Amino acid sequence: MRDGSGxxxxxxxxxxxxGNPNAGKTTLFNSLTGAHxxxxxxxxxxxxxxxxxxxxxxxxxxxxxxxxxxxxxAYSLDxxxxxxxxxxxxxxxxxxxMDSTNIERHLFLCLQFQELGIPVVxxxxxxxxxxxxxxxxxxxxxxLLLGMPMVKIVGTRGKGVEALLRAIRSAAxxxxxxxxxxxxxxxxEEWLGRIERLIDSDPAFAPPYPSRWLAVKLVxxxxxxxxxxxxxxxxxxxxxxxxxxxxxxxxxxxxxxxVVVSEQRYGYIHGACAETVARSPVKGSGATETVDRFLMxxxxxxxxxxxxxxxxxxxxxALGQYPVAWLDSFFGWLSALIGPAIPGVYLHSLVIDGxxxxxxxxxxxxxxxxxxxxxxxxxxDTGYMSRAAFITDKFLHGFGLHxxxxxxxxxxxxxxxxxxxxxxxxxxxxxxxxxxxxxxFMSCGAKLPLYVLLAGAFFPKNPAGAVMxxxxxxxxxxxxxxxxxxxxxxxxxxxxxxxELPPYRLPTLRGIAWHVWEKSSQYARKAGTVxxxxxxxxxxxxxxxxxxxxxGARNAEASAYRTIQPGASEGEVAxxxxxxxxxxxxxxxxxxxxxxxxxxxxxxxxxDWKIGVAVVTGFAAKEIVVSTMGILYKVGTGESENSKGxxxxxxxxxxFSPLTAFVLMLFVLVIPxxxxxxxxxxxxxxxxxLAFALCYMLSIGWALAFTAKSIGSALGWGA
Numbered sequence: 001m002r003d004g005s006g007x008x009x010x011x012x013x014x015x016x017x018x019g020n021p022n023a024g025k026t027t028l029f030n031s032l033t034g035a036h037x038x039x040x041x042x043x044x045x046x047x048x049x050x051x052x053x054x055x056x057x058x059x060x061x062x063x064x065x066x067x068x069x070x071x072x073x074a075y076s077l078d079x080x081x082x083x084x085x086x087x088x089x090x091x092x093x094x095x096x097x098m099d100s101t102n103i104e105r106h107l108f109l110c111l112q113f114q115e116l117g118i119p120v121v122x123x124x125x126x127x128x129x130x131x132x133x134x135x136x137x138x139x140x141x142x143x144l145l146l147g148m149p150m151v152k153i154v155g156t157r158g159k160g161v162e163a164l165l166r167a168i169r170s171a172a173x174x175x176x177x178x179x180x181x182x183x184x185x186x187x188x189e190e191w192l193g194r195i196e197r198l199i200d201s202d203p204a205f206a207p208p209y210p211s212r213w214l215a216v217k218l219v220x221x222x223x224x225x226x227x228x229x230x231x232x233x234x235x236x237x238x239x240x241x242x243x244x245x246x247x248x249x250x251x252x253x254x255x256x257x258x259v260v261v262s263e264q265r266y267g268y269i270h271g272a273c274a275e276t277v278a279r280s281p282v283k284g285s286g287a288t289e290t291v292d293r294f295l296m297x298x299x300x301x302x303x304x305x306x307x308x309x310x311x312x313x314x315x316x317x318a319l320g321q322y323p324v325a326w327l328d329s330f331f332g333w334l335s336a337l338i339g340p341a342i343p344g345v346y347l348h349s350l351v352i353d354g355x356x357x358x359x360x361x362x363x364x365x366x367x368x369x370x371x372x373x374x375x376x377x378x379x380x381d382t383g384y385m386s387r388a389a390f391i392t393d394k395f396l397h398g399f400g401l402h403x404x405x406x407x408x409x410x411x412x413x414x415x416x417x418x419x420x421x422x423x424x425x426x427x428x429x430x431x432x433x434x435x436x437x438x439x440x441f442m443s444c445g446a447k448l449p450l451y452v453l454l455a456g457a458f459f460p461k462n463p464a465g466a467v468m469x470x471x472x473x474x475x476x477x478x479x480x481x482x483x484x485x486x487x488x489x490x491x492x493x494x495x496x497x498x499x500e501l502p503p504y505r506l507p508t509l510r511g512i513a514w515h516v517w518e519k520s521s522q523y524a525r526k527a528g529t530v531x532x533x534x535x536x537x538x539x540x541x542x543x544x545x546x547x548x549x550x551x552g553a554r555n556a557e558a559s560a561y562r563t564i565q566p567g568a569s570e571g572e573v574a575x576x577x578x579x580x581x582x583x584x585x586x587x588x589x590x591x592x593x594x595x596x597x598x599x600x601x602x603x604x605x606x607x608d609w610k611i612g613v614a615v616v617t618g619f620a621a622k623e624i625v626v627s628t629m630g631i632l633y634k635v636g637t638g639e640s641e642n643s644k645g646x647x648x649x650x651x652x653x654x655x656f657s658p659l660t661a662f663v664l665m666l667f668v669l670v671i672p673x674x675x676x677x678x679x680x681x682x683x684x685x686x687x688x689x690l691a692f693a694l695c696y697m698l699s700i701g702w703a704l705a706f707t708a709k710s711i712g713s714a715l716g717w718g719a
Contacts (some may be wrong), residue, residue, distance in 0.1 A: 002442055011058070011059045011357040014065055014093055015065065015094070017095050018082055018113060019097035020105070022068070022107055022386070023106060025066075026050075026065055028155035031690040032052070032054045032165075033063055045091065050064070060163070060171075061470075067079075069082045072109070073222055076600070086113065093121055094259065095168065096109065096121045096122050098123065099125060100124045100152070103124070103135075103277060108266065108269060112265075114147075114181060114182070116218060119124070119171040121171050124307075125129075126155075127160070135278075135280075136277070136280070138277075139276075140695050141275065147179055147180030149167040151164045175229070188260070191245040191248070192212070192215045195214075195238065195242060198238050198241060201622040202233045206322070218244060226239075238494060249263055250288050254679075291504055302392070305392070313372075313464070314464060315375065316465070317368075318464075320371050321485070338351070349539070350536070350539055354360055355532065366520055374512060376414070376515075377515035385407070386402070389404060390403065396479075400434060401438065404431075405413060405426065408439055409475075412439040412440070413446055413471075414672045415441055415677075416676075416677035420439050421679060423684065436689075437689070437693055439478075441474045441477045441481060443470060443471050450665065450668055454662075455661075457650050458651075458658040458662075466662075478667075481700070486664065494677045506560075534617065534627075537618055538562070538627070553584075557577065557580050592609065595609030596609050601702075606663055607663075607711045608655045610633075611664060617676060621674045621676075626646075659712040659717045662708065663705050666705055667705040669701075670705075679691055
């Protein structure tokens with residue numbers, strides 16, 4: 001909600017939204033700010049903080065949506081991001097968003113924020129679901145016991161958000177952290193007190209970390225806390241005291257010190273909940289449990305999941321062919337309409353061949369994107385995606401992947417960039433690297449135009465089957481590649497997979513619309529910016545420079561054509577000479593020279609220089625491969641991946657055959673992804689792994705394509 005009384009000169013509060021995955025944090029963020037961000041009912045959606053603002057009661061409240069995390073111990077990158085933001089950037093208030101149906105689990109993180117010395121407000125989300133399950137929470141009493149405001153909300157409906165905003169304003173106005181902190185019991189409190197006093201004894205030591213929080217983390221053997229205390233003048237004494245404390249605790253409790261701290265924290269939470277949470281029995285088993293018995297069955301779970309994904313792709317192609325055909329006709333009509341009005345040969349070629357032929361071919365693909373992500377959004381918002389991660393966990397372990405790797409791999413079907421970013425949710429660096437290197441093998445949406453173009457032209461009887469086969473090969477390669485890496489350069493144990501399963505929920509039309517709008521608008525924006533610029537550049541390098549006129553060569557070509565076609569009319573001869581001139585101009589251009597330079601590399605795969613140029617331009621964005629082919633084959637009259645003009649041109653080219661088409665799809669599937677995905681790999685893994693990924697994928701792509709070409713030729717599939 002927005003209070004219209006706010007102005008840009010209003011007092012400004014910075015509020016961090018934090019919480020466990022599936023707590024409804026991002027849904028609340030969107031509800032408050034109206035921002036169209038991705039909302040998914042599975043862990044790991046938010047991989048970076050996002051900002052939005054709302055005006056309330058004369059103040060501008062800037063909300064920062066932090067990554068979902070289960071604790072503030074430095075295990076995963078998400079935990080580090082959330083903790084460092086609160087500690088180093090010091091927001092005015094932290095809102096800990098909690099699932100009211102599992103309050104004890106979510107309070108575990110909330111109390112850790114309380115120890116950071118910043119005002120905390122608890123948002124008891126999904127309070128309606130809790131009530132339907134017979135869970136009654138006394139929010140006022142819980143607030144009193146824990147020393148922080150607790151507000152009941154329903155983020156999906158905006159219920160309770162005004163009360164939450166008032167609590168935020170009140171907490172910020174007090175500018176003081178909660179006077180209460182977790183009571184870890186007399187034994188631990190004695191040791192924590194001694195460590196705190198020793199930390200506070202150095203007046204020059206002024207870290208952003210409160211001494212209480214540092215003391216707890218030192219007992220938990222947290223690496224960041226140990227490193228931070230290294231600049232303290234009594235560093236040696238603190239280390240010695242912490243070592244003594246850890247040894248005593250582990251000897252006394254016969255458990256690891258970190259486990260003891262967690263158990264004491266849960267004990268404190270359990271005591272508070274015993275006083276404030278009442279549970280009434282509800283007749284019958286819940287809908288979630290009933291559905292899970294079927295969808296997550298030992299024998300049926302995986303087949304059902306495969307059937308669901310297969311159905312989505314079949315539905316996408318079945319429904320998408322109609323709007324794609326409409327857009328195809330539209331761009332053809334547009335070219336015919338404006339073509340005669342464009343003056344000048346070069347300007348006409350730029351607009352028709354470069355812009356409409358390049359960008360139009362990509363925009364024609366938008367309907368398939370919309371349908372595909374509409375279906376996937378329903379799976380995400382209902383909670384089925386989280387269950388699919390569990391269903392595939394055992395299967396993924398066989399390939400050296402983590403069960404939670406399923407989520408990034410599924411995102412890879414849309415775009416490799418968010419998929420690689422979402423590997424941050426994996427706690428083990430080894431698991432993150434293996435998963436990030438597997439993501440590019442998943443066919444992102446940008447590769448689909450090329451698949452549709454070639455499958456429609458060379459596999460007309462079952463184009464959807466051909467495309468799904470390439471998708472399946474990508475999934476298999478992701479698994480085999482991960483197995484290879486986990487047995488060689490990335491040896492190590494796969495960490496156990498633990499994740500909360502959210503209850504099934506009916507997806508909201510608004511949530512699904514956000515999913516679809518985000519993906520389709522992102523795709524359309526790319527077509528209007530990156531792909532437009534690339535299409536103009538490709539047009540330029542395929543047009544210039546012009547070769548010198550060679551009248552003798554033209555006359556010889558005309559004579560040869562009349563010999564082959566003795567009854568040809570002057571118009572037919574002129575058309576043939578125009579095609580001859582276009583081919584000669586193309587070969588003489590910058591693109592032609594580049595293509596001929598790389599042709600020795602791609603020729604063993606059955607490709608010519610034109611295909612080589614198209615593949616190289618695909619490094620900017622995989623959608624550009626189709627638009628480049630449209631420009632190279634001079635059919636830029638609104639042709640898309642489903643256009644008869646471009647398909648006919650490919651079918652008429654002797655270099656192409658069903659085998660060549662299949663090898664090209666396979667090659668584009670495996671070679672490195674676009675520049676944006678490569679930049680993300682570098683940011684997440686560093687230069688060394690980026691260089692490895694480039695060499696690894698290029699080598700596998702060439703070798704696999706060469707093998708497929710050789711086997712296909714030997715079996716006589718090249719015709």
